[in-house]
Amino acid sequence: MTDRVYIRPIGLVPGPQSEHGNAIRLAGGMVYASRFAVILRREGQVAERWLAAPDTIAEAMGHLPDTVAADAEQQWSNLTIAHPPLEMGARTVRLDQPQVMGILNVTPDSFSDGGEFMDKPEVQREQAAGMVEAGASIIDIGGESTRPGAKPVWEGDEIERVVPAVEMCAAMGAAVSIDTRKAAVMEAALDAGATLVNDVSGLTHDPRSPEVVAARGCPVVLMHAPGAGDDLHEGGDYSNVVFDVFDELRNRRDQALEAGIDASRILLDPGIGFGKSLADNLALVNALPLFHALGHPLLLGMSRKRMIGALSKEEGADQRLGGSIALAMRAMDAGVQLVRVHDVRETVQARNVWRGLRDAALTDFADLPG
Structure with a gap:
């Protein structure tokens, strides 16, 4: 059984204020994300999909199998990386x-x-x-x-x-x-x-x-x-x-x-x-x-x-x-x-x-x- 996970930003906003601060700065740029889909893919098919905000993402990722948990954590961290010039x-x-x-x-x-x-x-x-x-x-x-x-x-x-x-x-x-x-x-x-x-x-x-x-x-x-x-x-x-x-x-x-x-x-x-x-x-x-x-x-x-x-x-x-x-x-x-x-x-x-x-x-x- 092959499991893969994907964290997809699905709600983008012009600034964090519109979400009372409950948004992340996407990749260190000028776009903010406030809503995410945590997607579990099994044997090439989408098996589960959970919706989350920054303050509930940990709960959503808690549903994932242990085999992809570390990857999910890394992806979540990657979404907020500010890239150097x-x-x-x-x-x-x-x-x-x-x-x-x-x-x-x-x-x-x-x-x-x-x-x-x-x-x-x-x-x-x-x-x-x-x-x-x-x-x-x-x-x-x-x-x-x-x-x-x-x-x-x-x-x-x-x-x-x-x-x-x-x-x-x-x-x-x-x-x-x-x-x-x-x-x-x-x-x-x-x-x-x-x-x-x-x-x-x-x-x-x-x-x-x-x-x-x-x-x-x-x-x-x-x-x-x-x-x-x-x-x-x-x-x-x-x-x-x-x-x-x-x-x-x-x-x-x-x-x-x-x-x-x-x-x-x-x-x-x-x-x-x-x-x-x-x-x-x-x-x-x-x-x-x-x-x-x-x-x-x-x-x-x-x-x-x-x-x-x-x-x-x-x-x-x-x-x-x-x-x-x-x-x-x-x-x-x-x-x-x-x-x-x-x-x-x-x-x-x-x-x-x-x-x-x-x-x-x-x-x-x-x-x-x-």
Whole structure:
């Protein structure tokens, strides 16, 4: 008999005052949680579900079998962890509020902007500088498309594509991440000035990747994708997509720890759109607060993705700004620390308004008695 437990925040509030203080600050950010579901899963099926508030969570967890009690305690502790800033070379990226990561694709076949910045240094520079000026905390550079059906790129070609872009962005003082699943590309990009690895395979594609990240001591994003080979979208068969992705991210995190990667350097990404149906993606977005129970900062990339078109008249990638902003805001409401986007200026503006509302919410109840 295999039991697993999940503590899912299901009641989010703008400030603790609205619950007379009976709320926790979720992951040290600007979102508060006041109601939780303690879920016991047995042999892949939900066996029991208890509802609790912070002052009754101990009672709810008291119903759990001894086999999962320690895990439940750890998840509850994880939900309140205040994550330290990301140290990215000379740049420090705070994680106590949402940050925006800008996308710079130097590929000929990206689903959104394929070829627009390929072999065009001045266009790349203008795009990167614009994102930094607009408020991007990190520029994420990728040289291999990961859209469904995209052909793998030889690591030598990928290095040729990304290194000049990394050097250019680092020279302008930007914090740079490298979006790759190949160890040799990671090494070349880190040597060129990147300070974070964003691996869509969760360090599973290249057996050398974990040791590279561990040796460099850089932050790393572990994303969930079901495919074990070149096709990351292959094999998306879930009994419950939310719990299955949670469990797999935990496994990949544990493998990273075993490889010597420091826990404070690990970020997690549920992998929206990778081997997942529209229903799967919607379920994951609605369940985002659960993933804080793993105890690591979260990154989410939903900008211009296919799910937006599926929900809105099959509009093309260049017509999905509204949906991208809506999803970014949903991520912020869930306490996600990093949103990865194409449209930096618009997303930063939305984030700033969101942050203003959150700041104001902390004094909304200041004039109430007691």
